[in-house]
Amino acid sequence: MAVFSLEGSPKTPTVHFDDATGRLELKGRSIPENSIEFYKPLIDWIDHYARDPRPGTSLYVQLEYFNTSSSKCILDLFKKLELVRATGNEVTVLWHYEADDEDMLEAGEDYQAIINLPFKMIQIEEVDGK
Amino acid sequence: MLDRVLDLYNDLERHRIMLSFKGELTPELVTALLGLVERKMDLIERDQRVRKRVFNVVMECLQNLYHHNTQRAEQDLTAPRTEEAQGVVMIAQADKGYSVLTGNFMAGGDVDRLKEHLDHVNALGPDELRDLYKEKLADGRYSDSGGGGLGLIEIARKSGHKLEYGFVPFDTQSTFFSLNVNVSA
Numbered sequence: 247m248a249v250f251s252l253e254g255s256p257k258t259p260t261v262h263f264d265d266a267t268g269r270l271e272l273k274g275r276s277i278p279e280n281s282i283e284f285y286k287p288l289i290d291w292i293d294h295y296a297r298d299p300r301p302g303t304s305l306y307v308q309l310e311y312f313n314t315s316s317s318k319c320i321l322d323l324f325k326k327l328e329l330v331r332a333t334g335n336e337v338t339v340l341w342h343y344e345a346d347d348e349d350m351l352e353a354g355e356d357y358q359a360i361i362n363l364p365f366k367m368i369q370i371e372e373v374d375g376k
Numbered sequence: 377m378l379d380r381v382l383d384l385y386n387d388l389e390r391h392r393i394m395l396s397f398k399g400e401l402t403p404e405l406v407t408a409l410l411g412l413v414e415r416k417m418d419l420i421e422r423d424q425r426v427r428k429r430v431f432n433v434v435m436e437c438l439q440n441l442y443h444h445n446t447q448r449a450e451q452d453l454t455a456p457r458t459e460e461a462q463g464v465v466m467i468a469q470a471d472k473g474y475s476v477l478t479g480n481f482m483a484g485g486d487v488d489r490l491k492e493h494l495d496h497v498n499a500l501g502p503d504e505l506r507d508l509y510k511e512k513l514a515d516g517r518y519s520d521s522g523g524g525g526l527g528l529i530e531i532a533r534k535s536g537h538k539l540e541y542g543f544v545p546f547d548t549q550s551t552f553f554s555l556n557v558n559v560s561a
């Protein structure tokens with residue numbers, strides 16, 4: 247197991263998954279045409295992490311934009327984390343949205359409604375690393 | 377042909393077209409067009425929420441065009457590339473907002489299914505659209521393009537208006553599909 251790190255691009259988010267701290271970050275934009283391909287290694291990493299997770303895991307989602315083809319993949323990330331939680335570990339999603347971006351807040355609430363994980367909605371001035 | 381250039385320019389000017397593109401889309405072109413839209417919107421639109429909605433609608437529309445063309449190319453590897461495989465996109469300023477217009481050729485046999493989907497989306501109010509979005513998001517199914525049929529629902533949510541569309545039969549096999557998405561400022 248190792249830290250999983252990807253630098254952001256105009257269409258893909260910055261990823262930093264740290265198994266030592268249980269802090270998982272997804273920041274920037276997620277608007278690739280080939281979302282399934284992009285998210286596969288992320289989902290595989292969490293699969294692996296789920297075998298020996300930290301007692302507390304936090305997923306920081308700080309997205310400025312995401313497309314509908316990413317939305318299903320992001321749901322799959324959450325579902326993997328549901329499994330981590332089901333084995334008695336603490337998992338929290340910290341969903342960030344820019345001030346005035348009610349649409350992004352709503353998108354977080356949509357996930358919250360269909361995923362069995364505690365969400366914290368956090369308003370920020372601006373998404374990091376634009 | 378040469379004098380048509382000025383006609384074309386005047387047409388684009390009269391319809392307040394901010395950006396227009398006709399051709400085959402690649403991921404790189406989609407990125408470039410989105411970059412242009414973002415820069416233009418930064419200059420002319422003060423409301424961040426409107427800027428983001430327009431960006432979202434343009435993004436989903438361009439990716440619809442891209443996936444459609446890709447699918448066609450995969451199905452039809454031996455067929456010569458023709459103009460039918462291309463799409464057109466225009467972004468125009470309207471009286472109280474923006475219009476995102478796209479057009480592409482599609483298989484005539486798929487028209488009924490798409491029309492049914494569009495009519496269904498158009499029959500729903502904002503809360504019902506949100507429920508349908510959540511339902512489709514949660515069903516765990518992926519479509520060929522990965523979105524699982526969420527694209528037009530999301531476009532309608534971001535637009536806040538009914539989706540305007542048209543189908544014009546082109547030949548025995550294909551139909552031209554055009555879509556106009558309005559976003560209020």
